[in-house]
Amino acid sequence: MAKSWPLNLRRKLVTFRGRSDAVSERAKRLLVKTLYTQPSTLAIGAFCGVSSTAIAAWVSKHDILYLGSVILTLIAAARIIAALKLPREEEQISTHKLELTYEVGAYSYALTFGTIAAATIALAAPAGVEVLMVANALCYGVAICARNAGSPVIAIGQLALICLPIMVAAAWVGSPAMIALLITIILLIPAMISITFNVFHVLRDSILAAENSAQLADKMWVLARTDVVTGLANRAGLNHAMAEALMVAEADAKVALFWIDLDRFKEVNDLMGHPVGDRVLAEVASRLRDVAPERATVARFGGDEFVVFVPDCDRKDSERLASEMHAEIMRVIRVDSERLEVRASLGVALMPDDGHDIDSLMQNADLALYQAKVNGRSQTCFYDPSMSRDLVRRREIEDELRAAIHRDELSVFFQPIVDLETGRIKTFEALVRWFHPEKGELRPDEFIPVAEESGLILTLGNWITAQAARACAQWPEDVSVAVNLSPLQIRAPGAVLGILGALRESGLDPKRLELEVTESLFLDDSPATSHFIEELSAIGVRFALDDFGTGYSSLGYINTFPFNKIKVDRSFISGPNVGKKSEAIIRAVVEMGATLEMEIVAEGIETVEQVEAVRNAGCTLGQGYYFSRAVPDYLAAMLLAQERNEPIGMHRKIG
């Protein structure tokens, strides 16, 4: 935990680590310090002792008592001076020295006091003087024992040193009253020892409990701000570090915020498992830490996103830093025997140019990152105010789509594909619909590309396929369902498993599932694509070539892959550009289809004239608003039921 945390946090961590050994030491120090608290009680004790011995000496006129009084006064004065001169700062004096200083003063005071009291007995001072001294000495002994319970040895030592001379004197005199005094003191001492230890244990336990809870609070503090996988700061840790840094920063301070997202990290997780994914994250984290300056805070925001906050960093510094971070992340990562190459997209926002507070800085760095991804990933984008509203809207859609999937705002509708000879429904094409609670219906053309860019299409696509298969399993056996697949979905690891899962779960015969793919799929010659199509064709799943005529017109792949259907794009059927030329194209496609034994579907049929036209051109199947729009599953089932109760008619409108 080096560079990721600012200095004060690190200090906290270090103290925290060394804390366990230090608990007893600190507790001991606190206990010893209780010796010095409440100096007023010490002063009262000193005053009573000094004044009573002075009075005793003056009344009885014994030289020994005068001497004792002077010695006691000197000791009291020395103790007061020592207490006042003791360094206030804790670190300046050791616990042992603190204890020893007190000990020497306390013991000599107690012994002198006890001896003076004993002397009044031995010298047979007037009864009043004896009472004054013995009472004072014993009171002092008992009181000091209670007061100094934080250090039981000192407390009991003081009591013993006061009592012993009195006991010796009492035994020596031997009168019944003195024997009674002796016995009283003998009983008093064990009672006081027990009381002292009781108080000491209570004191020590409460100090230890307070220490432990302080330690626990520190631990929680650190944990709440740390990302467990990488040891970096988490979102809360970053917020704390940024707030702290900005609090002490000058008004015109330059600050840079880097928002880093690993490209296609989900694939690493899916292909190699989460433990490998975690190790990759930890490695990226340590590289970022190494490359970031000491003053920076490096944080991980869940998933594969990292944020680096660098105070005192201008545009030039941040450009250099961004390219260093790219280079570090791209270096091959070795996990066991695997060599992994990771890439990242970076968004950067600078303070004060791109925002004056943390929130706008974060928002703009995030937007810049989004732009970097839209531009094709593996690059850095600096925030620029011209980053369009379009981008903001796309970003919004992405966030909302993520939530929509969880909130069940999406549904799958079904549009019939009709046999142009008999008018019967042969297939339903599954089309996703999004009914946003505030924005109303959002068009798939708008959100499907966003889902593709963000990788959300994988979750969404699997969900749509599962819904479609489930619905189709309820329909008569001669009706199939067609599902649109985007290229990304097909190339993703586990794509085949997604389809197989939907089939297994619904119990649908694979022959009744048709997958619609577009020509763009064949733009790059990916082995994943051929593998996907071959594996699923082998179990009977059918393939249709969607939007035919809009793409790249390299017909090679039509021969290579086992398509069952070609869907002629609706721009050839309806719309402003339809004419002789498009009719000729349809005829050519139909001819090709006949040779290759493929069915030809005409998309986007809106009028009866168009039905006639495509039928005359040789299309066998038709789809479009003329027959029906996409409808919810229960209406699709109704259309089928209705159709099966009616005599077969020619190309009729069913919607």
Ligand code: C2E
């Ligand atoms: P597509 O695959 O070509 O789907 C046919 C689109 O044409 C649908 O639009 C359908 O409602 C529309 N359409 C059908 N008949 C007519 C007609 O007579 N006239 C006109 N003007 N349009 C007609 P939709 O549902 O808005 O979908 C648009 C595109 O979004 C789809 O084009 C497909 O590329 C994509 N899409 C829709 N649903 C999904 C899905 O579940 N997964 C994926 N990957 N893409 C989807």
Ligand code: CA
């Ligand atoms: Ca389609």
Ligand code: CA
């Ligand atoms: Ca189409």
